[in-house]
Amino acid sequence: MIRYIRRAAAFCLLLLAALLVNAARVQVFEADELTGNSANRRNTIARYDQPRGNILVRTGGGDATATVTGSKDTGEQLAWERTYLHGPLYAPVTGYASQTYGTTLIENAEDGILSGTDSLLAPLPLWNDLTRGRQPGGNVVTTVRSAMQRAAYQGLAGRKGAVAALEPSTGKILALVSSPSYDPEQLSGTGSAVTDAWARLNASDSRPMLNRAIRQTYPPGSAFKIVTAAAALDAGVVDDPDEETDTPSPYVLPGTSTVLPNESSGCEKASLAEAIRVSCNTVMAHLGVEVGLHGMVEAAERFGFNDDGLRIPSGVAKSNFDTEMSDDQLAQSSIGQFDTTATPLQMAMVAAAVANDGEIAHPHLVDRTVKHDGDTVSQTSTRSYRRAMSPSAAVQLRRMMVDVVENGTGTNAAIDGVTVGGKTGTAQHGVDNTGAPYAWFISWAQSAGSATPEVAVAVVVEDAAADRADISGGGSAAPIARAVMEAALGQE
Amino acid sequence: MTAPTVDSPPPPLRLPKRRGVELSLLVGAVLISVYGYAAVGLAHDDAVPPDVARYGGGLGLLALVAHLAVRFRAPYADPLLLPIAVLLNGLGLVLIYRLDLETPSDTAAPTQLIWSTLGVAFFIVVVLLLRDHRVLQRYAYLSVAAALVLMIVPIFFPAVNGARIWIRAGGFSFQPGEFAKILLAVFFAAYLAANRNALAYSGRTVWKLQLPTGRVLGPIVAIWLLSVGVLVLERDLGTSLLFFGLFVILLYVATGRLGWIAVGLLLAAVGAFVVGSVEPHVHSRVEDWLDPFATIDAGQGPSQLAQSLFAFAEGGMLGTGLGLGHSILIGFAAKSDFILATAGEELGLAGLTAVFMLYALMVARGYRAGLALRDPFGQLLAVGLASILALQVFVIAGGVMGLIPLTGMAMPFLAQGGSSVVTNWIIVALLIRLSDQARAPRPGGPETGVIAPIAEDEQ
Numbered sequence A: 001m002i003r004y005i006r007r008a009a010a011f012c013l014l015l016l017a018a019l020l021v022n023a024a025r026v027q028v029f030e031a032d033e034l035t036g037n038s039a040n041r042r043n044t045i046a047r048y049d050q051p052r053g054n055i056l057v058r059t060g061g062g063d064a065t066a067t068v069t070g071s072k073d074t075g076e077q078l079a080w081e082r083t084y085l086h087g088p089l090y091a092p093v094t095g096y097a098s099q100t101y102g103t104t105l106i107e108n109a110e111d112g113i114l115s116g117t118d119s120l121l122a123p124l125p126l127w128n129d130l131t132r133g134r135q136p137g138g139n140v141v142t143t144v145r146s147a148m149q150r151a152a153y154q155g156l157a158g159r160k161g162a163v164a165a166l167e168p169s170t171g172k173i174l175a176l177v178s179s180p181s182y183d184p185e186q187l188s189g190t191g192s193a194v195t196d197a198w199a200r201l202n203a204s205d206s207r208p209m210l211n212r213a214i215r216q217t218y219p220p221g222s223a224f225k226i227v228t229a230a231a232a233l234d235a236g237v238v239d240d241p242d243e244e245t246d247t248p249s250p251y252v253l254p255g256t257s258t259v260l261p262n263e264s265s266g267c268e269k270a271s272l273a274e275a276i277r278v279s280c281n282t283v284m285a286h287l288g289v290e291v292g293l294h295g296m297v298e299a300a301e302r303f304g305f306n307d308d309g310l311r312i313p314s315g316v317a318k319s320n321f322d323t324e325m326s327d328d329q330l331a332q333s334s335i336g337q338f339d340t341t342a343t344p345l346q347m348a349m350v351a352a353a354v355a356n357d358g359e360i361a362h363p364h365l366v367d368r369t370v371k372h373d374g375d376t377v378s379q380t381s382t383r384s385y386r387r388a389m390s391p392s393a394a395v396q397l398r399r400m401m402v403d404v405v406e407n408g409t410g411t412n413a414a415i416d417g418v419t420v421g422g423k424t425g426t427a428q429h430g431v432d433n434t435g436a437p438y439a440w441f442i443s444w445a446q447s448a449g450s451a452t453p454e455v456a457v458a459v460v461v462e463d464a465a466a467d468r469a470d471i472s473g474g475g476s477a478a479p480i481a482r483a484v485m486e487a488a489l490g491q492e
Numbered sequence B: 001m002t003a004p005t006v007d008s009p010p011p012p013l014r015l016p017k018r019r020g021v022e023l024s025l026l027v028g029a030v031l032i033s034v035y036g037y038a039a040v041g042l043a044h045d046d047a048v049p050p051d052v053a054r055y056g057g058g059l060g061l062l063a064l065v066a067h068l069a070v071r072f073r074a075p076y077a078d079p080l081l082l083p084i085a086v087l088l089n090g091l092g093l094v095l096i097y098r099l100d101l102e103t104p105s106d107t108a109a110p111t112q113l114i115w116s117t118l119g120v121a122f123f124i125v126v127v128l129l130l131r132d133h134r135v136l137q138r139y140a141y142l143s144v145a146a147a148l149v150l151m152i153v154p155i156f157f158p159a160v161n162g163a164r165i166w167i168r169a170g171g172f173s174f175q176p177g178e179f180a181k182i183l184l185a186v187f188f189a190a191y192l193a194a195n196r197n198a199l200a201y202s203g204r205t206v207w208k209l210q211l212p213t214g215r216v217l218g219p220i221v222a223i224w225l226l227s228v229g230v231l232v233l234e235r236d237l238g239t240s241l242l243f244f245g246l247f248v249i250l251l252y253v254a255t256g257r258l259g260w261i262a263v264g265l266l267l268a269a270v271g272a273f274v275v276g277s278v279e280p281h282v283h284s285r286v287e288d289w290l291d292p293f294a295t296i297d298a299g300q301g302p303s304q305l306a307q308s309l310f311a312f313a314e315g316g317m318l319g320t321g322l323g324l325g326h327s328i329l330i331g332f333a334a335k336s337d338f339i340l341a342t343a344g345e346e347l348g349l350a351g352l353t354a355v356f357m358l359y360a361l362m363v364a365r366g367y368r369a370g371l372a373l374r375d376p377f378g379q380l381l382a383v384g385l386a387s388i389l390a391l392q393v394f395v396i397a398g399g400v401m402g403l404i405p406l407t408g409m410a411m412p413f414l415a416q417g418g419s420s421v422v423t424n425w426i427i428v429a430l431l432i433r434l435s436d437q438a439r440a441p442r443p444g445g446p447e448t449g450v451i452a453p454i455a456e457d458e459q
Helices: A002-029 A031-035 A042-047 A087-094 A105-109 A111-115 A127-131 A146-156 A192-203 A221-235 A272-278 A281-291 A293-303 A327-333 A344-355 A391-407 A471-488 B019-045 B052-073 B081-100 B109-129 B133-156 B176-200 B214-234 B237-255 B258-278 B280-290 B304-315 B339-372 B376-400 B418-439
Strands: A055-058 A065-067 A069-073 A080-084 A139-145 A161-166 A173-179 A359-361 A366-370 A376-379 A384-387 A418-427 A438-447 A455-462 B167-169 B172-174
Touching: A002 A031, A002 B237, A002 B304, A002 B339, A002 B376, A031 B304, A055 A087, A055 A146, A080 A087, A087 A105, A087 A139, A087 A146, A087 A173, A105 A111, A111 A139, A139 A146, A146 A161, A146 A173, A146 A455, A146 A471, A161 A344, A161 A471, A221 A272, A221 A281, A221 A293, A221 A344, A221 A391, A221 A418, A221 A438, A272 A281, A272 A391, A281 A293, A281 A327, A293 A327, A293 A344, A293 A384, A344 A359, A344 A391, A344 A418, A344 A438, A344 A455, A391 A418, A391 A438, A418 A471, A438 A471, A455 A471, B019 B052, B019 B081, B052 B081, B052 B109, B081 B109, B081 B339, B081 B418, B109 B418, B133 B176, B133 B214, B133 B376, B133 B418, B176 B237, B176 B376, B176 B418, B237 B258, B237 B376, B258 B280, B304 B339, B339 B376, B339 B418, B376 B418
Parallel strands: A055 A139, A139 A173
Antiparallel strands: A055 A065, A069 A080, A139 A366, A161 A173, A161 A455, A359 A384, A366 A376, A418 A438, A438 A455, B167 B172
16 A cells, blocks of 8 residues: 555645646746736726826927826826826827827827836846846937917817828928817826717817828819929929919819819919919919829829828828829819828928928927936937928929918918918818818918928818818918918917 | 454554544644635735635634544544545635635625534534444445435525535525435445345346346346436436445445446446437536537637636646636536636646645545555455545546536535535544554454455455
């Protein structure tokens, strides 16, 4: 019996040994896989176990910054919840950081810095991997200027629309506004209040969570004529902008019997400059056809159309210019109709290209990221995005755009003592154009003491009062653009 | 059988009693538990819990009283058994207290402390009153009858979490199946000690397998049916596995016939397969074991087993530290069936290894008593009780770590569960008594301090 007892003991020992081996399997060999499982809440708990880093905007013209976010400890399992000081105003910049719905926009793109997991925050390389720890969240300093953001938001005054403003020479995004907006703080945390807010915001007809400045495209209408003009100048279709063109008015679209009318008078055989000043559809459509499909597609793509990879750091919706069209469609596309669509940011880039001698600096929203103690982690440098047109074409277009503001459809954007160039546009939307039309205004401004324009703006606003006339672009969108430019130039 | 008379002169050489060792180990066990208790408070509230002295004093008092009982009534008992039990129980209280901090509205540690006290009380009663384990042999059939009653009664009570293993009375619930373990071990040991030869050397031989006679086989089949019956009627996979494992081990030890193991495993496999495919509650446990993450893929969130594995994984080598883990995510059974996950997460593989080693030591000491005892009943009882501990640990620890399908069972001494704590204290008391008998100087025999080898075929 002794022998059998020993064997039974060995068997029990084997059972315990199996447990040890299995413990090593789960706790050591498979640990990473289990820890990384998306259903494992520990990562989430650790993430919200410390205050999130903040997102800052620039105040005034200098280096002064102010935070637009905060964190509060709720004492719940996912303890620290995101707060926003001016939620609706900065929502298109910050996005939301929700325990329930994750993150968007900068909260998403810079999440590693804000939540403290980014390896750049660690004192030593691989530190976080070794300690499985996180550093205190770092801060993200944006390029946005609070005065401009506020001017744009107040200018839209709750109407559906968006504003994007750039510094032409650097690509810094100075304002990014979408209206109507929402307060991202409603989505912070967990529980029924959050899910109700989410459901309400998503069900709302006014779509407050849509970032109209970078995620929504609109037909740009006549504002697109700047692109067509640049294409015509660079393709040699137009040598002298003040020379008459052989455009009849009205203009019959090539290959069809459709007549393209003008909203303004004096467009017959008008020069390019005149056509931009009073926004002649006929001339610009005709020029687009003369440049040809290939030339127009290339020109549009040099401005950033058809690029679905633009990140600022969040992804920007693709602005569209069709690559396969008949001539009549090309004619319509060349005046920003048919399938041509653009984000407000894209149209701000068009204005910025004119302002920056034809070069588009890569648009970006994050100026730098810093550790919680202020040490810089990374700094965004200016880099070229694309060359949209030759410098000479840019010079000629600047003159034409100034003419629009001084003597044309954009007089509402004029600022005393400042050189302002602009272009109006009106775009129909909805089935059979039943929706309220969108009024566009793109512009740039250069104060007297400056060598180059300091700001380029694009404004789009849904304006029920707008008629088909391009004047509406100047009527409702131009004043907003002017307010934003004034804020940029410190003339608040 | 009667206890041997103690009139013989003291032998020249005696085994040391080792009571001093036991006492110092007990001090260590209590100190470790108190340290853990303080660590939980420091991690959770940045302060030592105000009642740490009460906790330490209470545990120390229990240990001391138990030690005194052993010192006076079982002076030759194995010195490791009691300290290990105290340490595991103290650690269990720490872990439960730690989980209570996450569920302030539903605390279990105070109740567990009361049960532990009751367990130690039973321990003392057994050590004091049971002067010779062989007395138990007389009650073999009474034991099995009582065990049957205890196991059948819960069938008339409502199921809890799919298993009918509870008796509820006046807000007080308890699992009679826990006590049945001891009673069955006593019965098996007595029955097999009496029928060893008949089982080993009788019956026809069929294809190299010697079958026992029907007269002997009858009770065995009855036990098998009982196990399966428990499984089907009470949906208690763990207890069924335990009974069966216990029976097969004891049968092997008593007869030495591997054929029994083969037959046992075959029967167990058939039973498990049939029940596993037919019974939905058991079937789902098997499914969950095969793919713990199925519910995640199905979008229903992690199952308890997945949550348990997450907890173990988070622990890694050294653990998060007491009070710093999130094993409460496991949910309702975190303090009972899944208590080991908290140990795994907060103490890591290192701490878990220590816990397993404590169990292994306890089991080894039980077996050691069995080896040293001279009477078959004592040998079988010691082996049976030690095996109960080993099987319990294996079944529940293997279950919560994904080694075998999960079965509801309490981790001895660690888990929340009054019946379990009391039962395991009684098991330790019996092992104390058995080891005392094994190590005590034998009157009349040549006492050399070395245990005389027992011939293999000594009957």
